[in-house]
Amino acid sequence: MPRVKVGRKSTAIDMTAMCDVAFLLLTFFILSAKPKTQDPVQAAVPASTSNFAIPENDFSTITVGQGKAFFNVQGADVRVQTLKQMGLKYKIAFTPDEEKVFANTESFGVPINVLKQFLNLPNEQKSNYKQPGIPVDTTANNELSDWVHEARVADKYLHNADLHIAIKGDSKEEYPTIHKIISTLQKQKVNKFSLITNLKTVTK
Amino acid sequence: MAELDTSGGGKKGGGKVRSKKQSTRVDLTAMVDLAFLLITFFILTTTLQKPKAMDLVMPDKDEKTKQQLPVKQSTTMTILLGSNNQLEWFVGIAGATPPTKEGYGKNGIRATLFEQAKKIKATTGEDMMVIIKPSDKSNYNNMVSVMDELNITGNIRRAIVDITPADIGLLKRDGIY
Numbered sequence: 001m002p003r004v005k006v007g008r009k010s011t012a013i014d015m016t017a018m019c020d021v022a023f024l025l026l027t028f029f030i031l032s033a034k035p036k037t038q039d040p041v042q043a044a045v046p047a048s049t050s051n052f053a054i055p056e057n058d059f060s061t062i063t064v065g066q067g068k069a070f071f072n073v074q075g076a077d078v079r080v081q082t083l084k085q086m087g088l089k090y091k092i093a094f095t096p097d098e099e100k101v102f103a104n105t106e107s108f109g110v111p112i113n114v115l116k117q118f119l120n121l122p123n124e125q126k127s128n129y130k131q132p133g134i135p136v137d138t139t140a141n142n143e144l145s146d147w148v149h150e151a152r153v154a155d156k157y158l159h160n161a162d163l164h165i166a167i168k169g170d171s172k173e174e175y176p177t178i179h180k181i182i183s184t185l186q187k188q189k190v191n192k193f194s195l196i197t198n199l200k201t202v203t204k
Numbered sequence: 205m206a207e208l209d210t211s212g213g214g215k216k217g218g219g220k221v222r223s224k225k226q227s228t229r230v231d232l233t234a235m236v237d238l239a240f241l242l243i244t245f246f247i248l249t250t251t252l253q254k255p256k257a258m259d260l261v262m263p264d265k266d267e268k269t270k271q272q273l274p275v276k277q278s279t280t281m282t283i284l285l286g287s288n289n290q291l292e293w294f295v296g297i298a299g300a301t302p303p304t305k306e307g308y309g310k311n312g313i314r315a316t317l318f319e320q321a322k323k324i325k326a327t328t329g330e331d332m333m334v335i336i337k338p339s340d341k342s343n344y345n346n347m348v349s350v351m352d353e354l355n356i357t358g359n360i361r362r363a364i365v366d367i368t369p370a371d372i373g374l375l376k377r378d379g380i381y
Binding site: 012015016018019022023025026029030032033045046048049050051052053054064166168169170171172173174175176177178179182186189191192193194195196197198199202 | 229231232233235236239240242243246247249250254255256257258259260261262263264285338339340341342343344345346347348349351352355356364
């Protein structure tokens with residue numbers, strides 16, 4: 001009896017459709033991508049049901065964690081302008097190179113007198129550098145207050161818009177630290193600001 | 205490469221010399237590989253869940269004039285935030301009504317807020333005013349939770365106020381300070 005021979009078929013699969021899908025997804029992810037920003041301190045934000053999106057521009061974040069405060073303002077132009085004004089105020093001259101580095105620095109937490117030194121660190125050392133946080137004292141030495149103020153002035157000057165300020169606090173942070181930040185803002189008559197939270201659904 | 209030549213061998217001898225028809229198919233394997241590699245990279249680097257913001261309005265604080273508006277005690281509920289994720293609340297002035305110790309969440313403060321708001325609305329015809337006093341022993345999460353509960357229950361009249369020594373005394377007495 002003759003054996004039934006199985007005809008040999010081509011092993012090639014038509015990949016056109018798969019390729020289409022893959023590139024479609026790729027395009028979507030590239031367009032929606034916003035690289036993760038590394039915060040110098042881990043802040044596990046609390047959850048709430050409020051559902052307001054964070055604005056992209058004219059926005060500033062104060063990250064609070066482990067009793068330290070870190071400052072960030074959105075937009076490279078505002079950042080450079082803020083640094084220039086802070087330089088004038090504290091009589092520190094920043095070079096154009098340092099300004100460029102600062103424009104690319106997301107969140108930072110160093111006192112102004114070591115900021116120059118911090119900006120000149122090479123990149124790999126910068127991420128390992130233990131940032132002590134921006135001094136927030138209710139009495140004399142409140143650099144955070146100056147940063148916020150200068151950033152607000154810079155934003156008004158460049159974009160003619162009011163800077164929106166948000167606090168990104170760690171949920172385990174003790175209240176006195178948060179209170180210090182809030183009273184710093186209140187001293188400048190910033191009575192409306194945001195708290196950054198994760199979205200959670202209401203349990204009914 | 206991954207494709208077998210399935211075209212016929214062509215006739216032998218005679219006739220016109222025809223150029224052999226080339227397959228129009230391109231091998232896409234490498235391209236798909238690359239595309240998926242990039243997809244994986246972008247999936248891992250993007251933050252999908254964007255954090256949201258909760259607006260917080262603080263009462264105007266004037267250092268010089270110390271201007272403070274009195275609030276009606278019959279419509280006011282005060283919430284004191286203590287340690288160990290516990291809170292205390294009372295209606296009216298401190299000391300007049302004994303404070304109730306409670307926890308956060310759906311069955312704790314939220315139920316109370318609904319209940320008290322209804323009660324105050326029924327007796328005075330006004331909306332309830334909620335005053336939140338976080339103590340030094342409470343954490344940031346507590347404050348956000350309470351504000352969130354107020355958002356859920358729809359209490360617009362609320363304020364965060366500094367705690368007074370009398371309030372701390374109450375918290376201490378109940379062992380949550």
